[in-house]
Each structure stands twice: as C-alpha cells, then as structure tokens.
Amino acid sequence: MRLILSSIAAIAFLALPTIVAAQSTSPNSDNNPSFELPQRTPRNPSRPAEPPEPPEEYKKKIEGIQDLVNSNKQVKIICANYMNDIKYQFLSNKLQIDVGNNSCTFTIIKEVIQPQLTEGKIRTYEYTGDREGIIVTF
Numbered sequence: 808m809r810l811i812l813s814s815i816a817a818i819a820f821l822a823l824p825t826i827v828a829a830q831s832t833s834p835n836s837d838n839n840p841s842f843e844l845p846q847r848t849p850r851n852p853s854r855p856a857e858p859p860e861p862p863e864e865y866k867k868k869i870e871g872i873q874d875l876v877n878s879n880k881q882v883k884i885i886c887a888n889y890m891n892d893i894k895y896q897f898l899s900n901k902l903q904i905d906v907g908n909n910s911c912t913f914t915i916i917k918e919v920i921q922p923q924l925t926e927g928k929i930r931t932y933e934y935t936g937d938r939e940g941i942i943v944t945f
Contacts, residue, residue, distance in 0.1 A: 861897040868928065868945055869895065869902055875919045876904075882918050886911035902943045909938040916941060 861869060873895060876882055883890070886908070894905040906912045916932065920943060923929045931944045 865897065865900070865902075865945055869897060871928075872902065872904075872919065872923065872943065875923075876915055879918045882911075882914050885914040898942075900945050902945070903935070903940060904943065905935070905940040907939050912939055912941055 860866075876893065877890070886893070886906070889906055889908050889911045892907050896903045896905070904912075904915065906915065912934065920929070920932045920941060923943075924932065929943050929945055933942050934940070935942060
C-alpha cells in the first residue's frame with residue numbers, strides 16, 4: 808500500500824512542472840506568457856500590393872483584346888459559362904488572360920489572338936502551364 812501511494816505521489820510530483828508550465832503559457836491566462844512568438848514580417852515590404860497600371864500604349868491594346876474577346880460570337884458560344892470568370896492581368900509588356908477552361912482558351916486563341924498576331928498587333932502568345940490561360944506579349 809505504501810508503495811502504491813509513493814508511486815502516485817512521485818508521478819504527481821513529476822507531472823506538476825508540466826501542468827504549471829502549460830498553465831503559465833496558455834493564451835487565456837491573465838498573466839503574460841514567458842515567451843512570445845516572433846512577428847511575421849513580409850518577405851518584400853517594398854513590393855506594391857497591386858500590379859502597376861500598364862502604360863497608355865498597352866492600355867489601348869489590352870482594351871482592344873478585351874473587347875474582341877467579349878464581342879466575338881464563337882467565344883461567346885464556347886465560353887458562355889466562363890465569360891464572367893475571365894481575368895486580365897498586365898505584367899510588364901505581357902497580358903495574362905486566365906480563363907479557367909482549356910477549350911475556352913483554345914477558342915480565344917483561335918478567334919482573337921491569332922488574328923491579332925497575323926495583323927502584327929501582338930508579338931507572341933503562349934499557353935500557361937495548365938493550358939487554362941494565355942500570356943500575350945506586346
């Protein structure tokens with residue numbers, strides 16, 4: 808019996824520092840914890856939150872491509888479910904068009920981008936990695 812009581816006392820004594828430490832560092836306790844997590848700093852704080860506005864010469868080209876995509880009859884038919892989800896993002900001298908569907912992307916290339924390339928209004932185009940978007944270089 809004495810052995811059992813001394814074993815229980817020893818276990819309680821060994822567990823006591825763990826219980827006290829857990830209580831002193833819990834976020835709900837009234838006293839401040841003995842340690843604080845480091846504050847996360849942004850990786851590149853000088854980088855703007857939004858991409859810069861394209862220069863005036865590119866704005867007209869971008870608006871022209873957007874108008875052609877929105878007004879092309881074949882694109883409207885194939886991309887009917889994706890028209891509201893198409894996103895345009897300007898990257899230096901490139902326009903990234905995120906469509907979300909590779910059939911719709913192919914139709915936009917065939918109906919809008921390739922004629923622009925033939926006319927010399929754009930330099931090149933390429934698919935994004937998942938073929939659900941296009942990168943157009945001016």
